[in-house]
Amino acid sequence: MNPITEFMESGVIELYVMGAASPEEVIAVEAMAEAYPEVKQEIEQTRLAMEYYAQAHAVKPRRTVKTLLLATVDYLERMKKGELPESPPILTPESKISDYEKWLKKEDAVYNEDADGLYAKIIGYTPKYTTAILWVKDRSEEEVHHDEYERFLILEGTCTFTTGGEKHDLAPGDYFAIPLHTPHQVIVTSDTPCKAILQRLSID
Template identity: 75%
Template sequence: MNPVIEFIESGVLELYVMGVASPEEVRAVEDMAAAHPEVKEEIEQIRLSIEHYAQVHAIKPRSTVKTLIMATIDYLERMKQGELPESPPILTPESRISDYEKWLNKKEAVLPEDADGLYARIIGYTPKSTTAIIWVKERSEVELHHDEYERFLILEGTCKFTTGNKIQNLTAGDFLEIPLHTPHHVEVTSDTPCKAILQRLSLDKEEAC
């Protein structure tokens, strides 16, 4: 067999493109690619095939995941810049909007003009709870939680919350807790974004068992 064809069919080019080839294999591939155009072309074809496969089978993350990841990065950066960590009150059915005025009155607690349909700003974190101000412009994607409780206190606007088969119309001052293992989503019913305090509470060890 032609040694170049044999080299191409050996599988080492795939390892090279995926970044898992050994140093010796990397040197061999690069030497062969420099000496043989067909090897270089095959490497490019393998790279394109892998990229195509990844795009076809990619799973788009929920917008909520992206929003909270970005909010977490922002929160950590603020901590690095000297902002002190705080622990906002735990949300309960008795909670009032005034309980969170300290955080709501900060000049940074506003919806950026270029924000997407869902935006969040974390205002407190402890091992037990994460608290954020959120804005929803139109609707959220369906999600459910198995290891944390999710609670809301509506601040501005109105929305329709679908939790399982139950639909609730909420307005400023309303509290809602999402049961575990229950699909839920929100649809904004006001002309302005629905603004709320969002709090996620981790399960106790006994509850998680």
């Protein structure tokens, strides 16, 4: 076999493009690319093929994941600036909106119009549970939880929770708990975003 062809079929070019080649392999690939145009072309074609594959198989993260990640970053930044951690009450069927008035009255407890229809503001964190104010403008994606309980207390607006094929219409003051291992989705039925206290509790 032609030494150049053998080099191109060795797999080292793929490792080089992925950034997984050893320092010695990097030197060898770059030297071969400098000396042989066909090797340089093979590197470019491999790079384009991998980019195409990555784009074709890319998985867009759920809006909920993105929303809660941004909310966590915001919460940590607030802690760095001196905000003290707090532990809002655990949501129960007896919970009232007034139980969370302290956090609802804060100046930054407002909906971000730049959000992608879903926005959250974390107001409390412990290793056992996380509490946030949540705004849903239109609907959430369907999701399932296997390792944490999810509870809601509706503050403003109205919405319909679909869990396991059953629909539950909720209004301000209503409490709702999502069963484990159950597909669920919320669809807003009011003209304004549905605002709620969201709490996620570890099953441990």
